[in-house]
Amino acid sequence: MVSASEPLDLQVCDAFHRAIELIGRRWSGAIISVMFKGADRFCQLREAIPGISDRLLTERLKELEDEGIVLRDVVPTRPPQVSYRLTEKGLALAPVLDSVAAWAHDWPAKG
């Protein structure tokens, strides 16, 4: 039995909490979004996201790789050709990005 002082059913879901902060972390959502639009080179990603630094873009791409959302492909030419693509897990974020875009469109930011 759950007493009124222990509203266990209100607890935030860990998996949800982790996911929303992973996707919503500064720059990460933007990176995923422009990859959906077709950006696959480091310089394309940087140009598509005003304000991001090389350091932060590198850091975020590494995090997204570690999470299994982004895959880094290296073609061993000279110089090596590096490109990035969304994994199946990354591509599965399409409905999330669509719903955020719809909300942002329906409810413009204040001020």
Next chain:
Amino acid sequence: MVSASEPLDLQVCDAFHRAIELIGRRWSGAIISVMFKGADRFCQLREAIPGISDRLLTERLKELEDEGIVLRDVVPTRPPQVSYRLTEKGLALAPVLDSVAAWAHDWPAKG
């Protein structure tokens, strides 16, 4: 005509970028999520989100108020009764939260 060096169509959408980082900011998604579950008092919110401090919960609720996502109701009794609820704009986030929860469920975090 857009040249290959100016991939303007790849640019991240400002409204999307702002929205994903607003919702995904540390603790904000969790707060909105437990409000959907029915938490409406400060102490309920704090108990539903392990790890959040009073200061951060206060700060995030104020931000969500400023964004028009949360409304703070005060009943002028002694002591005043304060409660929080989602606005229409906040309730419109339901599809976003559902899609994040579905993705988090389908693709459990690594490690």
